[in-house]
Amino acid sequence: METRTLGVGLVVSAIGLGCMGMSQSYGPNPGAREDMIAVLRGAVDAGVTLFDTAEVYGPFVNEELVGEALEPVRDQIVIATKFGFDIPRSGRMNSRPEHIREVVDASLRRLRTEAIDLFYQHRVDPDVPIEDVAGTVAELVAAGKVRHFGLSEASAATIRRAHAVFPVTAVQSEYSLWTRDPEAEVLPALDELGIGFVPFSPLGRGFLTGSIDASTAFADDDMRRGLPRFTEENRAANAALVAHVTELAAAKHATPGQVALAWLLAQRPWIVPIPGTRRMSRIHENLGAAELELTPGELDALDALAAHVHGARYPESMQRAVNG
Secondary structure, eight states, X not given: OOEXXXXXXXXXXXXXXXXXGGTSSXXXXXXXXXXXXXXXXHHHHHTOOEEXXXXXXXXXXXHHHHHXXXXXXXXXXXXXXXXXXXXXXTOSBOOOHHHHHHHHHHHHXXXXXXXXXXXXXXXXXXXXXXXXXXXXXXXXXXXXSEEEEEEESOOHHHHHHHHHHSOEEEEEEEOBTTBOXXXXXXXXXXXXXXXXXXXXXXXXGGGGGTOOOTTOOXXXXXXXXXXXXXXXXXXXXXXXXXXXXXXXXXXXXXXXXXXXXXXXXXXXXXXXXXXXXXXXXXXXXXHGGGGOOOXXXXXXXXXXXXXXXXXXXXXXXXXXXXXX
């Protein structure tokens, strides 16, 4: 499996695994816990070394799942998790230094590890200066509890302020063919500072795989039911992008998902997408994207179509929390 480097020295597989969907957000999970453990261990055998979780997924149960599954192979893989919410109390953002210290100890127990490889602030807390957050994580690195510092959904200005206090290894935000927000300011800042980028939802929450259309019915507990981009009208309007991806995939003897991931990998050598799945077949498919090459003309055609995506990424109330 091809590897890439995040920041200074964190070497991971070119494609990681987002673990959130094994516990929440995308409808009922058809697999038992033992099935998800088998998928996580199978991913390691397939070459995945970066596994992404968070205390808020579940909450807590996703970290416990990842910890149990990966404990036997802990020395072979990189675990990323996140802090930043007041769980299980208010559920609101909380990145106060004392809370970060509480969270890291609890996460270490659930993940069954002595150190967290990559510790992200899940969302920027407007009530806590980012300098205080970076300084607290620096203390945790010095104490041996954390190895690398990350930010999620942070603005370029916030990234620069944090990086000035303690090196940021990676930034995680949504980025895909139909979510291009990081391109204007965040990616240039990461390029300048030598920080890696970890796109979540790199397959457009499943839309770019071609498995979702205007007639798709989402389960009651599927988060996509509440996202503007997934209304029936917007799914129909965005069908042209998926149709082009599907046609290109057929011409390349690939799948639509592989084309979407290959597009991401072609954007920068320090981009490591973390598609989520509950199935080994999808993991093998996703990893195949690392071997798919798109020509400059193919990339340009995808760019042109992706410039006209219909529907907001989040409802306005949620969007305010991702403008840090």
